[in-house]
Amino acid sequence: MSGHEQFAEDLALLALGSLGGDERLALEKHLRECAACRRELESLRGDMALLSFSTGGPKPPARSRERLMAAIAREPRGSAAPAKRWWMLAPSLAVAALMLVIVLLMKQNSALRQQVARMDYDAAAQHVELRRAREVVSTLTASDAMRVTLVAAKTPPQPQGKAIYVRDRSNLIFIASNMPAAPPEKAYELWLIPASGAPIPAGVFKPDAHGSATVVNPPLPGGVEAKAFAITIEPEAGSATPTMPIVMVGAGE
Amino acid sequence: MSPTEPRAGLSDAALVAAIRSGTESAVAELYDRYSAVVYSVSLRVLGDTGAAEDVLQEVFLQLWRNPDLFDSSRGNLAPWLAVIARNRSIDVLRKRRPESDVEGVLLPVEPDMAGDADRAMAMTKVRTVLGGMPEAQRSALEMAYFEGLSHSEISEKTGEPLGTVKTRIRSGLLTLRKAFET
Numbered sequence: 001m002s003g004h005e006q007f008a009e010d011l012a013l014l015a016l017g018s019l020g021g022d023e024r025l026a027l028e029k030h031l032r033e034c035a036a037c038r039r040e041l042e043s044l045r046g047d048m049a050l051l052s053f054s055t056g057g058p059k060p061p062a063r064s065r066e067r068l069m070a071a072i073a074r075e076p077r078g079s080a081a082p083a084k085r086w087w088m089l090a091p092s093l094a095v096a097a098l099m100l101v102i103v104l105l106m107k108q109n110s111a112l113r114q115q116v117a118r119m120d121y122d123a124a125a126q127h128v129e130l131r132r133a134r135e136v137v138s139t140l141t142a143s144d145a146m147r148v149t150l151v152a153a154k155t156p157p158q159p160q161g162k163a164i165y166v167r168d169r170s171n172l173i174f175i176a177s178n179m180p181a182a183p184p185e186k187a188y189e190l191w192l193i194p195a196s197g198a199p200i201p202a203g204v205f206k207p208d209a210h211g212s213a214t215v216v217n218p219p220l221p222g223g224v225e226a227k228a229f230a231i232t233i234e235p236e237a238g239s240a241t242p243t244m245p246i247v248m249v250g251a252g253e
Numbered sequence: 254m255s256p257t258e259p260r261a262g263l264s265d266a267a268l269v270a271a272i273r274s275g276t277e278s279a280v281a282e283l284y285d286r287y288s289a290v291v292y293s294v295s296l297r298v299l300g301d302t303g304a305a306e307d308v309l310q311e312v313f314l315q316l317w318r319n320p321d322l323f324d325s326s327r328g329n330l331a332p333w334l335a336v337i338a339r340n341r342s343i344d345v346l347r348k349r350r351p352e353s354d355v356e357g358v359l360l361p362v363e364p365d366m367a368g369d370a371d372r373a374m375a376m377t378k379v380r381t382v383l384g385g386m387p388e389a390q391r392s393a394l395e396m397a398y399f400e401g402l403s404h405s406e407i408s409e410k411t412g413e414p415l416g417t418v419k420t421r422i423r424s425g426l427l428t429l430r431k432a433f434e435t
Binding site for chain 1: 275277280281284285288289290292293294296297302305306309310313314317318328332333335336338339340343372375376379380383394395397398399401402403404405407416419420422423426427429430433
């Protein structure tokens, strides 16, 4: 406080709320510029607070506690009235809050628009991809599709099967052509021959009148490494194990 | 409303935090700790039990409504509540609208008064220090604090020069400070 002695006594009065008039205005002006005096004012307020503990009267009556708790129960958190010294500022605070809300909403709206645009784009791209996939599958499996197997010239048509297998997705598409009709009450059964272990049933089929047949995504266990695919003739319901002989077979490239 | 009951022995800061989350029983706990101090100050200023009860209610309701007004990092709750009660009581005494700046009440009071024993010790010490002051100095302090008189009003009432009143008040506060520093 050295160098500020002219304010020392006034600081004590200000702490007590006992300073008024020009002296108060002059001190408040000084306080705006002097951190040391602001700290001293805080200390003096602390000293002043100690005076409160010089009192020692009767305790408040029990009804005061009941009255307080009843009043609090009527004011659950969230419905509390704002401090009285704030309410006069309510209109300007409301306008400021409204402006803030508007700005935030505009920003949020812009972000949402961008998000919707991205989702629209993604959805459109997925739609195109899905349409292409459906076209491929419907072409492969269409009953009225013309299936032509090209072979070397002057070679008589031979039964032929093409298996396309994606191990990681357990997807399998099998297309056969020039197949002779299966014997009565029999059908062809496709087998996945794993790198190790027993053959796995991969779908039962009967060729159509043109000798064509397809098998699309039969139920298969996940992630099986295929060494080859084979076809046997089985009862129409299919078999758990292949019945010899193998009528067609092909190994992976 | 959270029905959570605060555990006995929680610090003032923890109880204020519980109030912040809407725990009514935390107010009850703080009321049990500090209502006597708040009521005593109000009664000393107002000299009327009914009016003192009103201020007591108002102070704790204010804590319930705006617990953020109390900054536990800047001081203890007991003197803060006492000063709020003193300021509000003087407003009532002077029949004026509440004008005390609650947010501006920062009280770097060192002694911890959360415990009954701590408060009792602080009370004894304050009374001892005041009792040891010259009558005119103690009286000037009490007129300023409990009656809310300005230094010029005190000067008029006592017939003493303004400068003397100022000096007595400041040196009285510094004497209190010194007593709690040792």
